[in-house]
Amino acid sequence: xxxKKSLGAEYLKGLWDENxxxxxLLGMCPTLAVTNAVINGFAxxxxxxxxxxxxxxxxxxxxxxxxSQVRIATYIVIIASFVTIADRFLAAFFPPISKALGPYVPxxxxxxxxxxxxEAFSSKNSIGRSLVDALGMxxxxxxxxxxxxxxxxxxxxxxxxxxxxxxxxxxxWIIMILPAGAFITLGVLLGLAILIETKTKTRSx
Amino acid sequence: xxxxxRMIVVLTVVGLVSGSLLAxxxxxxxDRIEMNRQQEIQTAISQVIPSTKTSQKIYEDDSLxxxxxxxxxxxxxxxxxxxxGTGFQDxxxxxxxxxxxxxxxxxxxxxxxKETPGLGAKITDQEAFLRYWKNRNCEQPLSLRKPAVDSPExxxxxxxxxxxxxxxxxxxxxxxxxxxxxxxxxxxxQGKLSSEEKNAS
Numbered sequence: 001x002x003x004k005k006s007l008g009a010e011y012l013k014g015l016w017d018e019n020x021x022x023x024x025l026l027g028m029c030p031t032l033a034v035t036n037a038v039i040n041g042f043a044x045x046x047x048x049x050x051x052x053x054x055x056x057x058x059x060x061x062x063x064x065x066x067x068s069q070v071r072i073a074t075y076i077v078i079i080a081s082f083v084t085i086a087d088r089f090l091a092a093f094f095p096p097i098s099k100a101l102g103p104y105v106p107x108x109x110x111x112x113x114x115x116x117x118x119e120a121f122s123s124k125n126s127i128g129r130s131l132v133d134a135l136g137m138x139x140x141x142x143x144x145x146x147x148x149x150x151x152x153x154x155x156x157x158x159x160x161x162x163x164x165x166x167x168x169x170x171x172x173w174i175i176m177i178l179p180a181g182a183f184i185t186l187g188v189l190l191g192l193a194i195l196i197e198t199k200t201k202t203r204s205x
Numbered sequence: 206x207x208x209x210x211r212m213i214v215v216l217t218v219v220g221l222v223s224g225s226l227l228a229x230x231x232x233x234x235x236d237r238i239e240m241n242r243q244q245e246i247q248t249a250i251s252q253v254i255p256s257t258k259t260s261q262k263i264y265e266d267d268s269l270x271x272x273x274x275x276x277x278x279x280x281x282x283x284x285x286x287x288x289x290g291t292g293f294q295d296x297x298x299x300x301x302x303x304x305x306x307x308x309x310x311x312x313x314x315x316x317x318x319k320e321t322p323g324l325g326a327k328i329t330d331q332e333a334f335l336r337y338w339k340n341r342n343c344e345q346p347l348s349l350r351k352p353a354v355d356s357p358e359x360x361x362x363x364x365x366x367x368x369x370x371x372x373x374x375x376x377x378x379x380x381x382x383x384x385x386x387x388x389x390x391x392x393x394x395q396g397k398l399s400s401e402e403k404n405a406s
Contacts, residue, residue, distance in 0.1 A: 077216075
């Protein structure tokens with residue numbers, strides 16, 4: 001087993017070194033699908049964070065009780081429960097967001113970030129450490145969705161959080177809010193992430 | 206405890222706990238979700254029949270729901286029809302208001318759609334689409350004006366405008382409205398469209 005990181009490092013790794021979107025390429029489905037507007041991306045990030053943090057807490061606290069043969073089934077039941085809670089909550093209190101996110105909230109169940117963290121981390125680490133890890137991964141995921149959705153909303157509609165920021169001279173690039181725009185933006189951002197990573201590595205070595 | 210017994214116990218307990226948790230959450234949010242839905246429909250009704258004071262559901266089947274709307278002096282001012290059908294990409298759900306004789310469409314509003322942003326999604330746009338739907342004569346099925354005109358005055362009373370670049374979405378909305386109107390007229394002819402009958406049943 002690798003040496004234990006400090007809690008700070010455990011949190012920070014989710015922001016860059018192991019960022020779920022840019023480094024691990026996990027959770028691509030919501031990343032591509034709901035980042036057409038900042039508010040949608042942010043709401044999706046928060047819903048995912050809610051599910052991830054609570055699932056990590058529960059899984060890490062009952063990890064010793066779960067026989068390894070049925071661990072995946074148990075994790076999925078736990079995750080699905082929190083997803084349903086998040087889904088009902090959004091439908092009850094934020095109906096417009098719930099409508100905009102559509103089927104992607106229920107689909108958090110199969111978001112690999114969440115199951116991945118349970119399997120790779122919460123099932124092997126203490127409650128506190130799992131909480132910090134889940135917080136870090138959630139922040140990383142929210143940041144990634146915010147970056148992606150800001151770019152797409154700005155170029156695709158000329159707005160930010162529905163406020164007009166680009167003048168009337170700007171002709172919105174419709175493609176940016178269509179699925180193709182999601183792939184293009186994600187591709188460019190992934191390229192940038194790899195570029196930054198290689199640059200900083202060569203400098204430090 | 207043997208391994209298989211432990212597996213059964215753990216899965217059962219986890220299932221039971223999360224099941225009961227979800228039952229509670231479902232119970233707590235049910236009323237509010239239903240209220241949101243009602244509110245959305247109420248807003249839509251007053252949008253398509255502006256003189257609405259109260260409204261009542263008088264007919265419902267798989268394809269359409271009809272609300273009878275009454276003004277302040279409790280006179281029936283028209284029907285608000287809630288219906289849906291296939292669009293270019295996905296189901297379009299809409300509501301329109303008619304007068305009590307079903308000969309005039311007062312207004313139309315789109316409640317749900319997933320048409321192409323910037324093109325078909327303009328069906329939700331007042332300027333580009335919805336304003337051409339005000340006060341349409343619907344004694345006969347409505348027809349689509351193609352190529353598009355740039356002002357509602359240039360349309361015949363039984364015509365609606367096309368969105369340039371989104372002919373299919375415009376057509377689909379028209380098809381949904383025409384199909385439901387035809388059904389509605391048949392239902393009315395059978396005498397099933399009255400609040401009295403609903404009260405009796």
